[in-house]
Structures are given as structure tokens and as C-alpha cells.
Amino acid sequence: MKMGFKFLGSGIVFFFLVMIFSGRGLFAAIPITTGSASPQEVRSQVIAAAEQYQGTPYRYGGTDRQGLDCSGLVYRSFRDALGIDVPRTTAELHAWAEPIQEANLMPGDLVFFNTTGPLSHVGLYAGKGKFIHAASSGQQTGVIYSELSARYWKNTFAGAGRILPSGDPVNRVHPTANPVHPAAKPEPLPARGQTAEVEPGPFHLGFGLAPSWNSLLENNPSFRGAVMQAGLFYDLPLRLLPIRIGLELRPQWDTALHVFRMPIAISAGFKELVRIFAGPAFAIGSPVLNTGDENRPYTGGNSWLGEIGIAVAPLSFKLPRGALSVYGEIAWQSYVKDPALEADWKADVGTALRVSTGLQYLLNW
Structure with missing residues (x-):
């Protein structure tokens, strides 16, 4: 009997979880x-x-x-x-x-x-x-x-x-007296064939700026540099999922490696909320990390898969022509240590790992 009650209780919990x-x-x-x-x-x-x-x-x-x-x-x-x-x-x-x-x-x-x-x-x-x-x-x-x-x-x-009971279809809804605001005068309906609003199109322009932070690099300041971005985005005409794709330029300055980098990324995600990006990168300068004990040279600043990462914007503020978002991103960069160097996992992982937080403005086009 106890076993039966146990299975019954588990079944009820499972049912509620499925429904939720x-x-x-x-x-x-x-x-x-x-x-x-x-x-x-x-x-x-x-x-x-x-x-x-x-x-x-x-x-x-x-x-x-x-x-x-x-x-x-x-x-x-x-x-x-x-x-x-x-x-x-x-x-x-x-x-x-x-x-x-x-x-x-x-x-x-x-x-x-x-x-x-x-x-x-x-x-x-x-x-x-x-x-x-x-x-x-x-x-x-x-x-x-x-x-x-x-x-x-x-x-x-x-x-x-x-949430209302069904009835005979109404071809035209006419204003009726409002019992709460009897003195209020309803605004007229839009003229026949006239659209009351010009909705934003599927194209968007995005601009962003985000400081980069030191994650694991010792003997280096917390502020590592900055990442800018400029992108053109397009909302795919899908009803079930609000997918947005984009092409982005992401110029970066890395103070730890003394390198300027220009990744060109293709991105895809769910509107402003989250997107994954990846693409080639082109670097100016020779990446060298000062760990305090030695200077560690790296290669891979120029690469066909120079950067891959994910950006998340948990907080957005709607503006008349777009939205301003607070976002953070984490990316893996294609830096590889010189084969002659001994392994230093903090330095090597910290060099390749980029963490940035900042603001992005998305303009409706």
C-alpha cells in the first residue's frame, strides 16, 4: 500500500511538472x-x-x-x-x-x-x-x-x-458607451485601407562598446581592453522562433597582448536576448604576454576562425527607434603559445579567453 501511494505521489508531481x-x-x-x-x-x-x-x-x-x-x-x-x-x-x-x-x-x-x-x-x-x-x-x-x-x-x-464566450461573428465593431468613463469620447477608427502604424522592418543596425576584463592573467590589470561592434541584422520571417541573423565588425584592443584585432563575425540568435557569433580575425601587432616572470609570445592572431563566442543581453530598454541593451559576452580567441614554451594553463587559457560587458544600441530600420 505504501508503495502504491509512493508511485501515486510521484505521478502527481510529474504531472504538475509537465504542465508547468x-x-x-x-x-x-x-x-x-x-x-x-x-x-x-x-x-x-x-x-x-x-x-x-x-x-x-x-x-x-x-x-x-x-x-x-x-x-x-x-x-x-x-x-x-x-x-x-x-x-x-x-x-x-x-x-x-x-x-x-x-x-x-x-x-x-x-x-x-x-x-x-x-x-x-x-x-x-x-x-x-x-x-x-x-x-x-x-x-x-x-x-x-x-x-x-x-x-x-x-x-x-x-x-x-x-477568454470571452464565443458568439456570432461581428464584421464591424462599433464604439459603445463605456460605463466607467461615460464622458470620454472614443478616438475614430483608422480610415478604411489606412494603416495606423508603420511597423519596424526586419533590418536593424547595431552599435556596441564593451570593456574587456582580465579573467586569469596574473600581474596584469583587471581592465584588459575594449571591444566595439557594428552590425547589420535581419529578422528571419519565422513565426515559431524569433531568429535574428547578423554580420558584425568587432574591432578590439587588447592591452595585455598589445594587439589590435578585427574579427568579422556571422551571428545568429533570439532577437536581443542571446546570440552566437563566429568568424575570422585579422591582427596588427605581435601578441606577447608579460606574466611577470617572462614574456610569452603567441601566434594565431590572424585566423580563419579567429573568434567564437556567445553574447547575452538580459536587460533592454525600449527607445522610440530601437532598444538599448546591457549585455555581456564570452569569447574564445585563436591565440596559441609558442611550442618552445612550457605550458602555463592560466596564462594560455587567460590569453585565449575574453570576457566583456557593455552597452549595445539596436536601431530599427
């Missing part, structure tokens, strides 16, 4: 009760509530007329129209909503996008191929209408979800 790490919560959303109002009326009320914030500026974490972010607009719309609180973040909304196909979208449903990362943007579908959302970048920001068929949103579309 599968990317969705244990329970999908139960459609919100509409009372005496029809599903069509409730959906119209939610869209009308969102429209009353049209023109409100974008503000990260905002939930009022001073500024809204994308999930803040969804939160306010449901609270104003129906008096209920829905999950506050895009990821929580995605986990809570019932997944639906894009072809089955109805006004009031949620649309999700992989913009600055997986599940990083959400909006309210309003019918006729349009959705209303709080945009953080592009030529127009704040609460606006956009077209699902626009290239940027089509390429970053990550799925749709439903």
Missing part, C-alpha cells in the same frame, strides 16, 4: 460569464473600452491614462468594460487563455506576438483584420490600431487566445 514546463498553466481559461448581455455585446464593450485609451502614450508597466503597456491595455479594457481583473502580463494571459486558430479570431480575442522575445507583446483583436494594442516602437507609439496582415505583425505572430 509545457508553457501553459494547469487550467485553460473558463469563458467569462456575461450575465444577461449577449457575447456580441460583451465583446463590443471590451473593444469600446480599449478605444477610449486610443492615443494614450506607451509606458512600461502603465495601467492608466498617463501611459499603458500592451498587457496593461488588455487589463484596463476588461476591468473598465466588465469590472473583472484579468492576468497582468503577456505570458500569464497566454497561459490563461484558451488557444484558438487565427482563422477563428473574433473581436475581443487576444493576439500574441514574439517581438522583443518570445510572447513579448499582446493586443485585442477588433475584427476586419485589425487589432488594438499599446505599441512601444515604430513611427507611432502608444495605443493604436494595426493590421494583422502587415509584414512585421505577420512575421512575429505567435498565436491567439480566447
